[in-house]
Amino acid sequence: MLTKERALEALxxxxxxxxxxxxxxxxxxxxxxSEEDLAELLLAQADSGRRDEAAHSPAPAPDLGNGTGPEAxxxxxxxxxxxxxxxxxxxxxxxxxxxxxxLDCPPGVALEDLLRQACALGVxxxxxxxxxPMKIRLHGLLHDATEIIDAAEAERLLYHLLTDEQxxxxxxxxxxx
Numbered sequence: 001m002l003t004k005e006r007a008l009e010a011l012x013x014x015x016x017x018x019x020x021x022x023x024x025x026x027x028x029x030x031x032x033x034s035e036e037d038l039a040e041l042l043l044a045q046a047d048s049g050r051r052d053e054a055a056h057s058p059a060p061a062p063d064l065g066n067g068t069g070p071e072a073x074x075x076x077x078x079x080x081x082x083x084x085x086x087x088x089x090x091x092x093x094x095x096x097x098x099x100x101x102x103l104d105c106p107p108g109v110a111l112e113d114l115l116r117q118a119c120a121l122g123v124x125x126x127x128x129x130x131x132x133p134m135k136i137r138l139h140g141l142l143h144d145a146t147e148i149i150d151a152a153e154a155e156r157l158l159y160h161l162l163t164d165e166q167x168x169x170x171x172x173x174x175x176x177x
Contacts, residue, residue, distance in 0.1 A: 002033055002041075011174045019131055019151060103134065105146040111157045118145075130154035 002010075010032040014023060024042070027033045033041065101121045103114055118126045118136055125137035130151035133144040149157075159167060166176050 002037065006032065008174060015151075015174070101136070101138065101143065101145070103136065103145045105134065105149075107153075111161065114157075128154055128157060 010027055010030070013030060014026050017026070024038050028035055028038055101123075103117045105114060114134070115126065121136070121138065123136040123138050125135075126145075127135040127137070127142070128149065130149055130153075133148055134146040135142045136145040137143075162170065162176065170176050
């Protein structure tokens, strides 16, 4: 089983490797978890996401078939063969349309400006992960709202909000509580 300490070790190792691969694949390739354990983690994550959505949504959102549902950062469990293998193919891109709003994110933009834009759109959540597009949750659905954010940009956006003590905790624990 993946303990908190081992998970933090995996995150540090992933970060020091550049973090430019799928995190789930990295965990398996570096023997932090087995393929079966990863499949179980993904299923638990999906189940947790469904429970979270149900608790925060007045009614289930319809499946629009446009790939804008909750995203799993570690890949997608393969439901084809029932053996718990992991599909490592790239997800279909979500394109911005009138129904999928985006954020204006020029280089050097402040996080506060992005949050103002998100609030103006009626967004409930803004998800920022390096190596992925920024995502927004609108009416219970996640949408890609920007181009891919690299690690330096994610760090720039977040670090100016943190105190020196919080920065030290983030560097050590890879999270701030």
